[in-house]
Amino acid sequence: MPQPNNSQNAHYIEHLGIKALKSSHPGVRRLKRQQQGHSAHGNKVWRSSFVLMDYLSTYPPAPKSRVLDIGCGWGLTGLFLAKQYATEVTGIDIDDSVAPFLALQAEINQCAMAFQARGFETLTSDELSGYQTIIGTDICFWDELTEPLFDLLKLAISAGVERIIIADPGRPPFWDLVDRSAETLDASVVTRRIYEPWKTEKYMLVLQS
Numbered sequence: 001m002p003q004p005n006n007s008q009n010a011h012y013i014e015h016l017g018i019k020a021l022k023s024s025h026p027g028v029r030r031l032k033r034q035q036q037g038h039s040a041h042g043n044k045v046w047r048s049s050f051v052l053m054d055y056l057s058t059y060p061p062a063p064k065s066r067v068l069d070i071g072c073g074w075g076l077t078g079l080f081l082a083k084q085y086a087t088e089v090t091g092i093d094i095d096d097s098v099a100p101f102l103a104l105q106a107e108i109n110q111c112a113m114a115f116q117a118r119g120f121e122t123l124t125s126d127e128l129s130g131y132q133t134i135i136g137t138d139i140c141f142w143d144e145l146t147e148p149l150f151d152l153l154k155l156a157i158s159a160g161v162e163r164i165i166i167a168d169p170g171r172p173p174f175w176d177l178v179d180r181s182a183e184t185l186d187a188s189v190v191t192r193r194i195y196e197p198w199k200t201e202k203y204m205l206v207l208q209s
């Protein structure tokens, strides 16, 4: 189990044995200079990732199991699971401009995860059945995302995915997703507070098949 270490560096934050790139990192600065209009919010590591990593360090996936990180952005949580629990992780994101940031973050952490540039709406039941766990952090940030995310949760549970965890700061579309999930799926909400690398509290929608 990773130790709750937390060291600060000018260019990354190290926590639970994984390094999260800061915007001051020379590689990040170079990539941002190259990319005009890098958008869709995948432009940094979001804090819900740290809370989900903390939760997963208490309830980790099985070693060698397959994990799908939807709206993975720079991929921190997936890289954490690949590095600390030897899981086979695939990240997907609708914004392909996150890919070089994910690659850089994988390189500094000396671990790997697969990446596909696509929307989670395109995932099929057959594909989903190949994963035991689905994770997502800060991906329900617009009203328009609630419906397709709810459809994905239903499809994934019916495809046999064992556990789905969506972490969020508690935006209204997330609570809408929680309400819809509670009506028809085996859903619960977990509040998790961390004190390192910052004091912050987030919410997790947890679904079990």
Ligand SMILES: C[S@@+](CC[C@H](N)C(=O)[O-])C[C@H]1O[C@@H](n2cnc3c(N)ncnc32)[C@H](O)[C@@H]1O
Binding pocket: 039, 040, 041, 042, 043, 044, 045, 046, 047, 048, 049, 070, 071, 072, 073, 074, 075, 076, 092, 093, 094, 095, 098, 118, 119, 120, 121, 136, 137, 138, 139, 141
């Ligand atoms: C707020 S960022 C969070 C990134 C990452 N999960 C994190 O916590 O650092 C939201 C991410 O969701 C991605 N996204 C938005 N809509 C999506 C969709 N329909 N399918 C896949 N990814 C999507 C964005 O491109 C962005 O990278």
